[in-house]
Amino acid sequence: MQSFLLLTLLLLSIGGYYMGRKRAFAVAGGHIRNLHSLPSFYGSYTALWCGLPALIVFALWATLQPSVIIDLVVAGMPPELRNLPPDRLNLIVNDLKNLVGGNIVSSTPDPAMLEAANHYRNLRVIGNASLWVVVMTLAIGGIAHAWRTISPTLRARNRVEKIVNLFLIFSSTVAIFTTLGIVLSVVFESILFFRQVPITEFLFGLHWSPQTALRADQVGSSGAFGAVPLFAGTLLISGIAMLVAVPIGLMSALYLSEYATPKFRAVAKPALEILAGIPTVVYGFFAALTVAPLIRELGAALGLHVASESALAAGLVMGIMIIPFVSSLSDDVINAVPQAMRDGSYALGATKSETITRVLLPAALPGIVGSILLAVSRAIGETMIVVMAAGLSANLTANPLAAVTTVTVQIVTLLTGDQEFDSPKTLAAFALGLVLFVVTLILNIIALRVVRKYREQYE
Amino acid sequence: MSTTAIETKVALDQALDLNTAPRKQSSVEVTDYDNRQTVGKITVDNPKMTCRGVNVYYGEKHAIKNVGLDIGANEVIAFIGPSGCGKSTFLRCLNRMNDTIPICRVTGQLRLDHDDIYDKSIDVVQLRARVGMVFQKPNPFPKSIYENVAYGPRIHGMVNTKAELDDLVRESLERAGLIKEVEKRMDEPGTSLSGGQQQRLCIARAIAVNPEVILMDEPCSALDPIATAKIEELIDELRENYTIIIVTHSMQQAARVSQRTAYFHLGDLIEVGETDQIFTNPKHKLTEDYITGRFG
Amino acid sequence: MNKPTASPPTKIPSRDIKTIVNAGLARRHAAERRFRWYGLIAITLGLTFVVLMFANIIGKGYPAFWQTYIQVPVTFDAAVIDPQGNRDPQAIETADYAALVRAGMRQLFPNVQGRLELRALYGLVSSDAAHELQDRVLQNPALIGASQEVWLLASASVDTLVKGNIDRALDESERPIKDNQLEWVDKLQAAGKIEKQFNTILFTSGDSREPEQAGIRGALMGSFFTLLVTFLLSFPIGVATAVYLEEFAPKNRWTDLIEVNINNLAAVPSIVFGLLGLAVFINFFGLPRSAPLVGGLVLSLMTLPVIIIAGRAALTSVPPSIREAALGMGASKLQMVGHHVLPLAMPGMLTGSIIGMARALGESAPLLMIGMVAFIVDVPKGFMDPSTVLPVQIYLWSDLPERAFVERTSAAIMVLLAFMILMNGLAILLRKRFERRW
Ligand SMILES: Nc1ncnc2c1ncn2[C@@H]1O[C@H](COP(=O)(O)OP(=O)(O)OP(=O)(O)O)[C@@H](O)[C@H]1O
Ligand SMILES: [Mg+2]
DSSP states (O other): OHHHHHHHHHHHHHHHHHHHHHHHHHHTTTOGGGSSSOHHHHHHHHHHHHHHHHHHHHHHHHHHHHHHHHHHHHHTSOHHHHTSOHHHHHHHHHHHHHHHTTOOOSSOOOHHHHHHHHHHHHHHHHHHHHHHHHHHHHHHHHHHHHHHHOOTTOOHHHHHHHHHHHHHHHHHHHHHHHHHHHHHHHHHHHHHHHHHSOHHHHHHOSOBOGGGGGSGGGTTTSSOBOOHHHHHHHHHHHHHHHHHHHHHHHHHHHIIIIISOHHHHHHHHHHHHHHHHSOHHHHHHHIIIIIHHHHHHHHHHTTOOOOTTOHHHHHHHHHHHHHHHHHHHHHHHHHHSOHHHHHHHHHTTOOHHHHIIIIIHHHHHHHHHHHHHHHHHHHHHOOHHHHHHSOSSOOOOOOTTSOOOOHHHHHHHHHSSSOOTTSHHHHHHHHHHHHHHHHHHHHHHHHHHHHHHHHHHTO | OOHHHHHHHHHHHHHTOGGGSSSOOBOSOBOOTTOOSOBSOOOOSSEEEEEEEEEEEETTEEEEEEEEEEEETTOEEEEEOSTTSSHHHHHHHTTTGGGGSTTEEEEEEEEETTEETTSTTSOHHHHHHHEEEEOSSOOOOSSBHHHHHHHHHHHHTOOSSHHHHHHHHHHHHHHTTOHHHHGGGTTSBGGGSOHHHHHHHHHHHHHHTOOSEEEEESTTTTSOHHHHHHHHHHHHHHTTTOEEEEEOSOHHHHHHHOSEEEEEETTEEEEEEEHHHHHHSOOBHHHHHHHTTSOO | OOOOOOOOOOSSOOSOHHHHHHHHHHHHHHHHHHHHHHHHHHHHHHHHHHHHHHHHHHHHHGGGGEEEEEEEEEEOOHHHHOTTSSOOHHHHHHSOHHHHHHHHHHHHSTTOOSHHHHHHHHTTBOTTHHHHHHHHHHHOGGGTTOEEEEEEEBOHHHHHHHTTOSOTTSOGGGSSSOHHHHHHHHHHHHTTOEEEEEOOHHHHOOOOSSGGGOOSHHHHHHHHHHHHHHHHHHHHHHHHHHHIIIIIOOSSHHHHHHHHHHHHHTTSOHHHHHHHIIIIIIIISOOOTTOHHHHHHHHHHHHHHHHHHHHHHHHHTSOHHHHHHHHHTTOOHHHIIIIIIHHHHHHHHHHHHHHHHHHHHHOOHHHHHTTTTSOOOSOOOSSSSOOOOHHHHHHHHHTOOOHHHHHHHHHHHHHHHHHHHHHHHHHHHHHHHHTTOO
């Protein structure tokens, strides 16, 4: 329905383009030289007048219509329904939507609901119809306006370019708005959360058990929002991941850049980078269904008790995922060390490995540290692997064979499934998100600084 | 020297018969540009290194063409010639630095004392310890001044105690004439020194290993005249203990520091002789053109 | 030969560097070889992981492309399908086709008696078999009254058994398939009445609780709609941003800020974008949960930095001479960019965008936040329909314990990887094809 409207609008705009061009030819008496701009600019000018205002109105309308309709329907409900507490009312609105959508509703709908559903349907039809009328009027009006204003002296090019310029500038601000949106959404919800649970308790509490806080009389007062076990779990799993990724990634990078023949390098480097392209959900699947059972069986054979969702399994697989990240960043860093350093060392009679360990690595160290920091921030923010392979219980332990949970796992668990907004449980997820965002941001800023400093050193 | 060693030397010298070098050297004046036979005496009485029939290829490119040359013990010999003529290439053959370039191929015979340096039995690690090198651009490692000099002795296991190492580092810096300037700042990074100091640090680094030969590829080209003068002075002092081969673009420098000079042209060794003679009385037209500045 | 000199260290070190170096050579070369080995081992490990993962997933997933069917003699009994005999479509549609399936099964094994036994027998075929019969009759009402041998979809446990994934030695209570069922399946197999056919259901149906009826069509369509939104939003905005920053923007604090922002956004964990989507698009703007539109919005914000960075790289690689030439001909700056620079930079931008799209295709974490994890049977038909995407479908299935679902999860992963390989291949092709034209 709405996509059909958009399509019509698009066609109209295209039509407007040709009309504008024709009109320009006409007012110029067939001599393009008389025109201020090329005819195509008059075409674009008309198309913009046709499409732009209509599109803006359409976007606003489409986003506002559902909530306006709901408000109107609720206002039209009998008072005993209308005056229910907000959460009950929400349920009713949901039922209503299901009813309108033709989905099966649990109970047989009562007459009041049926009436409201009809009301809803009517309003929606009216809304959509008026949307059509308004958008079409605007589009055609736009073409008419352009038609009237096109004259040989109209500075069509300047006007069109101005709009394009505005679009360019607007586009470039999207990144800023995204950051702003992230900051505002997590900070705002976090503040709500910290009103209910003191920030010190959140940051330093040792006990995490948000589910118990579900009971209304217990909200926020149960002391169940101590996030330290999550931070510890995140660090444990990321630590294991780095123990896997750093040696393998670094040694691979060194081998590829210092030892490998060009042929071998041409094959092995992209092959290794395949690891970076595999979706994380695939790693999660691999971790949960292959690696974790394997580790548990191995542990059992050695007489160790290994949890079925051990930190080790998740960490190992996460490490594999990060290998190409470490190796390609280190590769860049190592290649940035000037050849003169290597020559100096070889000329003194050093072997390759001596040159690498005593000259290259110390010289590249800042850059490598930067890459590792980037990799750590990647590991901390990784979600799917831990959601699928790490546990849910918040154990405060350093034992890699035990099950731990992480910040990202808890965010996902708290926000999936049934949820009511504004409960400390969901708000806690945003507080965790805030911590995650701040920590990764700081890591990234430091890492980028370090790497940049390092690059400058050799420029 | 044991008898076997003497026998080997004789055998090697026979094998290295100068006749294997297909060109005979002439000492007459050559006024013909196309004549690329080496003019002058390529042999010396007590050679440290001997090269015969050396050819170097970069892939298809023939960069050094059948060069024969002796380098005497405790002499300073200068390589001169227009840019791209193969001076660096030839120099880098002498400690097999060319091995690091995959497309580079070297044929012919090169000997250090009595060891064929391209023989399988010769270890490049050992060879490079014996034949040190200083590069055109100072390239101190990003480590402290002390560690820069200590690098070679450490990797080769030349010293056993920290005190020995301290002595060796001081000794080397002293011989490189740098000790006064860096005595108080041994722990500062080598890169914090001035260009001239850095180059002397690189020389100290090279002599800390106590090599027999030192190769220098335009060691002063990145330095100002005062730093250059210091290095030239240093080279003169070092001659006492080492054999030094220096590539330079500065005729004056060659004249100041070297006893013999070799002139290269497009991969050929054109003329070699006493430095005075080369600069005052070149025998080959090409040499003369170059000396008098009609060339390059 | 020379003996190593054992003279005490003098101030001037021993002249004989040759001997000193010789002494340590063996040890140093051993260290060198060891180091080399470490490198080789590291690479091998990394490559082994790649191979292992692919082998593991392909090994688990390829059987899912075949599905077991049982040949059942079905009598399209008019008394069941069309008791009135008036061919009323409504009646035909709602008839009890399951009864026909049951009758057919009884016909295969006439000796089976008793409620429990019979229930076990009926359990050999999927509950979808009735739909199959319904479809046949609806398409061809002439079938009514006829008898036919029909290949009916077997139940998941039979399928698992036939694929050899059930240990017959296990105790009966621990097997999903009972002793009597085992016997029947063996008999059917001996009679050639069991067959594996290409699994079209996997590609034509949506999710289901029954493994044998579950497919990825819904997830694929969800991914398609989501990616379409992502592309439509992020490509124009990304290209416009790249063009603005490279060609128009003055160098000032504001553009610096934009640049810092883009670089940082590229490193923000994906799940944080999910939080943004939940808080802004769903709670603030009231867009529906689980909709591809919202998923696409979130993913486009994530993909933007990738496209912008690739776009800028593509623009900087266009030689300045082309800009000067265009400006010299009297073009306005915008015309210069639009007509000359952008077309040259386009292949590079497209390459970057395709890689960004491939990444978006594999992304799942932020979509969990905005409710694209619901169990959705219907195949979505638009941007507002509740749906899920392929990686999330994989996540959902991976949680289910049945062997048949493990198989399907792996198969879904294979499809996902195939798409990613396709997209990356396209990107590489594009880059190769248009590399340095000038
Ligand atoms: N790594 C290499 N690969 C291919 N060709 C090379 C390489 N190094 C040098 N050449 C070629 O070999 C020839 C000799 O180069 P070389 O560096 O020895 O000259 P040079 O005499 O040292 O010049 P300059 O005085 O400029 O340093 C040149 O033509 C050069 O192009
Ligand atoms: Mg040179």
